[in-house]
Amino acid sequence: MAHALEPKAKTLVEAGSDAPYGVIGDLDPRLRVVLACVFAITTVALATIPALIAALATAISLLLMSRLPIRRTLKRMAMMDSFIIFMLVLLPFTMPGDPMFSLFGFPASWQGLWKAIEIGLTANAVILTLMVLVGTMEPVTLGHALHKLRCPEVLVHLLMFTIRYIEVLREEYLRLRGAMKIRGFRPGTNWHTYRSFGYLVGMMLVRAIERSERILGAMKCRGFSGQLILLQEFRMTRRDHRFAVLLGGVCVGLLFLDYL
Template identity: 40%
Template sequence: MTPSMMLPQDPRLRLLTAFGAVLLVSQIGGLVTALSALAAAAALTLAQPQRPGWRRLVHLEGFLILLFVSLPFTVPGAPVASLGPLTVSAEGLLLAATLGAKVSASVLVLTLLLGGLEPARLGAALAALRVPETLVRLFVATARYRVLIGDEARRLGEAMHARGFTPRTDRHTLRTYGWLIGMLLVRALERAERVEEAMRCRGYTGRIPRLAAPRPAAREIAAAGLIVASAAALLMVDRL
């Protein structure tokens, strides 16, 4: 089986596979099993022809560092070291390592299965899985206009700096940022009104028309089942 065949291509299967795998991995309680899940997710990621999404793991570093800093000192257990009045427990270290491995494995699985899906395709998959239409519309609109509003905020910021604005810790800076946020909200509202008018002119009635998705191939169903079955097998081993 080639690397591209190791993953389902149908967006509906990708959603279900990601949800099932992350749900099963989250129930793992042992460090060895959690590290096995992380190793399996990393191996599957490295097997793909496209560039792995390691950058998303970097965003987790602050959270994982917080785990390793706080849990060893707050979870009671057998002391292994002391730092002044604080004591490092073996149970805290074990819990921090287990949580770190599970979170990293889950992020790799989500990145692998959902990272390359466009918001429109992901929204269509959610609708095909009978997710309420209102939630689908909110998701697609948020994913689309987050980028547009971000670009608008960057243009306003560049205009402020072109006029000599330099941020400081004073009242003028706070007032200027308040004006920036207010102008951004006004422009976002105006854009939303124009988009709504354009959609109604095109016959929009509250539901986004979508074509019926084809039935997933047997190979894709087998690939999805293999990933979920592997996560279930790790959970069963962990519970033995």
């Protein structure tokens, strides 16, 4: 049981030290969460192509400051784009406006094309900023930052336990699938397969509930009272204030550029 309670991320003492990520890693985690939300709200409020291009350029600048591997980060961005690419491709054909060309009798409008470009720029700028400012934090650090920002403790606990035990559920799933294969199960398009996968999901839920009860009992035995106990206090530095003023000024500049 002690092994099940050991975190795989940083310990509480190490929370907040994300130095490998350059200037971004040295910032206060609370500030990073707040600035990510402010920049996301500002970017979503933009409506012109030049302002959105400037927002994406700002996100790319943050990426360079964070020293993240550019190729791997862009691959993750491409995975996100794959979810919206179909909407962006179909938008010119579904939005009325001035016809651009016709494909199989369906006219494509210029208005739809510009709207698709706006959505693409907005999504990439917001996601890239979140990946840089929030995605570079350890899960424990993020949980502590949200707790310090007065987020509901129940949601913070749910986030931290989900991150910690998602791998445990995956291992449990692999064990059950292995047991099914040993018994000769081969998936197909039939009722036996559907019923077997239903049993698999049900067994995972039952075992997850049993494990959660054991973990709760072990935590209570160790003095857990339902509150997060932090061994390190976050402190704002001059670098944090300068970065906040800089990114805040950029957000104001983006809004000003959008209304020109």
